Amino acid sequence: MNRAGQRLLDFAPLLLFAAVLAFFGTQSEKFLEPRNLVNIVVQASSTSIVAVGMTFVLLTAGVDLSVGAIMFVAAAIAGKMAIAGWPLPLALLVMVGVSLVFGAFNAFSITRVRVAAFIFTLATLFIGRGLGLRITETRALNLPDSFLQIGSARFLSVPLPAWLFAGVLILAHLVLTRTPFGRQIFAVGHDVEMAKKAGIRTGRILAAVDLISGVCAAVAAMVTLGQLGAVSPKFGEQKEFAAIAAAVLGGTSLLGGRGNVLPGTLLGALLIQTIENGLVIINANPYLYPMVTSVVIFAAVLLESLRNRVK
Amino acid sequence: MENISFTLHRGEVLGLSGLMGAGRSKLARILFGLDTREHGEVRLAGEALHRLSPRHLIERGVAFLTENRRSEGLCLAAAVADNLALVTLPQHGRTPVRWLLRDWWQAAVTRIRSVVQLDSKTSDTQPVRTMSGGNQQKVVLGKWLLTNPKVLILDEPTRSIDVGAKFEIYRLIHELADQGAGVLVISSEMEELMGLCDRILVMRSGKLVDDLPRKQFDRERILAAALGTKKEVGS
Numbered sequence: 001m002n003r004a005g006q007r008l009l010d011f012a013p014l015l016l017f018a019a020v021l022a023f024f025g026t027q028s029e030k031f032l033e034p035r036n037l038v039n040i041v042v043q044a045s046s047t048s049i050v051a052v053g054m055t056f057v058l059l060t061a062g063v064d065l066s067v068g069a070i071m072f073v074a075a076a077i078a079g080k081m082a083i084a085g086w087p088l089p090l091a092l093l094v095m096v097g098v099s100l101v102f103g104a105f106n107a108f109s110i111t112r113v114r115v116a117a118f119i120f121t122l123a124t125l126f127i128g129r130g131l132g133l134r135i136t137e138t139r140a141l142n143l144p145d146s147f148l149q150i151g152s153a154r155f156l157s158v159p160l161p162a163w164l165f166a167g168v169l170i171l172a173h174l175v176l177t178r179t180p181f182g183r184q185i186f187a188v189g190h191d192v193e194m195a196k197k198a199g200i201r202t203g204r205i206l207a208a209v210d211l212i213s214g215v216c217a218a219v220a221a222m223v224t225l226g227q228l229g230a231v232s233p234k235f236g237e238q239k240e241f242a243a244i245a246a247a248v249l250g251g252t253s254l255l256g257g258r259g260n261v262l263p264g265t266l267l268g269a270l271l272i273q274t275i276e277n278g279l280v281i282i283n284a285n286p287y288l289y290p291m292v293t294s295v296v297i298f299a300a301v302l303l304e305s306l307r308n309r310v311k
Numbered sequence: 312m313e314n315i316s317f318t319l320h321r322g323e324v325l326g327l328s329g330l331m332g333a334g335r336s337k338l339a340r341i342l343f344g345l346d347t348r349e350h351g352e353v354r355l356a357g358e359a360l361h362r363l364s365p366r367h368l369i370e371r372g373v374a375f376l377t378e379n380r381r382s383e384g385l386c387l388a389a390a391v392a393d394n395l396a397l398v399t400l401p402q403h404g405r406t407p408v409r410w411l412l413r414d415w416w417q418a419a420v421t422r423i424r425s426v427v428q429l430d431s432k433t434s435d436t437q438p439v440r441t442m443s444g445g446n447q448q449k450v451v452l453g454k455w456l457l458t459n460p461k462v463l464i465l466d467e468p469t470r471s472i473d474v475g476a477k478f479e480i481y482r483l484i485h486e487l488a489d490q491g492a493g494v495l496v497i498s499s500e501m502e503e504l505m506g507l508c509d510r511i512l513v514m515r516s517g518k519l520v521d522d523l524p525r526k527q528f529d530r531e532r533i534l535a536a537a538l539g540t541k542k543e544v545g546s
Contacts, residue, residue, distance in 0.1 A: 180400035190386040199369035
């Protein structure tokens with residue numbers, strides 16, 4: 001494929017985004033109102049944060065299917081603690097702790113037991129889902145107002161979750177592009193054996209991305225809790241697919257070694273959220289949603305395959 | 312392979328000759344910890360190395376340019392700068408502040424580009440796969456030179472690269488030896504070894520069969536030792 005085709009592929013997510021905005025904009029006047037656009041960003045924040053963690057894992061040619069379940073368990077435990085009257089900061093800290101335990105579980109199995117990440121994190125998904133349902137007894141937990149308060153709290157007139165969102169994105173971008181650790185992630189994704197021959201501690205890198213993915217899931221769960229104030233049995237469900245789709249739409253390769261958080265993953269997550277939001281605004285038939293999701297995933301896979309053909 | 316014992320001195324360019332399958336590459340890979348050995352000892356500056364793994368050896372100043380640069384030496388899809396900085400990454404910026412100030416990285420890349428005389432038409436950001444074989448090999452060599460190796464092992468360093476790049480690589484090998492490093496060169500081109508090396512070892516079917524200082528370099532003798540058509544000399 002020629003250079004022009006390659007440029008077009010680079011801009012494909014942006015073009016898709018523009019097309020989606022234009023489509024829903026013509027369908028509904030409310031859609032392009034600033035309030036709704038802000039809404040999209042706020043709604044996209046938790047998916048974006050999970051997708052950032054997923055980007056790290058995908059860059060090493062791995063995958064983490066357990067992120068949604070980690071969100072659920074972390075939220076369930078923190079919810080129980082909050083209801084029992086524990087202080088909020090402690091509950092948030094425990095969420096991070098829980099995610100690290102799950103991340104370490106994934107990391108250990110993948111690097112030491114050497115099972116396939118795809119299957120193993122699927123197992124972790126069910127462990128997490130099961131645990132979460134046990135903890136919540138399959139009932140929705142309504143959390144104390146303190147959670148909603150941090151969700152709507154503002155610092156310099158910007159909502160706290162938005163700061164968290166921006167912070168995670170910028171930090172991830174700097175780590176990936178500017179630190180030795182970040183560059184080693186790319187090298188491991190390109191070729192693990194070659195990375196070993198260059199003296200890179202590949203086991204550590206693979207373990208680290210699983211931990212990062214877990215922590216991102218915990219942070220995303222915090223943001224979601226701040227927005228919903230409740231833990232339903234479906235909390236975080238299918239987040240892993242939204243996260244993978246967002247990362248891949250944004251140009252991260254499933255084969256590892258290629259991708260970026262800014263602008264790629266952010267754009268992918270915004271694109272997905274925009275479509276979801278637009279469907280609600282134009283009162284689309286709810287049965288249509290899964291079809292649209294499938295189109296999004298198809299678009300992501302198509303872009304990925306075209307990119308691989310070019311490079 | 313058995314009964315192999317040799318010393319690589321400081322500032323020495325040591326050649327390893329022999330036919331394909333004589334065990335030269337295998338020996339190099341064992342020395343760099345890529346293949347395992349049943350027994351035997353490797354010493355570096357008098358110190359016995361208990362664990363042979365690429366990472367430990369790199370930390371001690373050993374570098375190994377494999378014979379398959381495309382599959383083992385390079386990230387073909389990654390940028391030139393990334394490939395050059397790959398091995399030295401962990402040494403840089405252990406503190407977060409230094410991480411973010413990427414100057415050290417750019418400075419190292421720019422310096423090594425001029426050391427290995429990388430084609431100035433190539434950019435730091437272009438993928439390595441788009442470069443010529445000679446430039447690719449210079450990138451691999453540059454990557455290792457950035458580590459300031461004390462021991463450099465080169466397996467077929469000039470295979471399928473152009474003449475200009477070959478001479479650049481010879482020059483770099485001599486420069487490194489002049490700075491006190493020991494260089495072990497494996498090559499199937501006898502003229503290359505005879506021109507480049509201070510001493511040549513000859514291997515045949517997993518054994519070391521000859522050891523010639525520069526004064527005794529002789530095509531016939533090396534060939535005979537490699538083929539086994541003459542009485543073995545030395546051990």
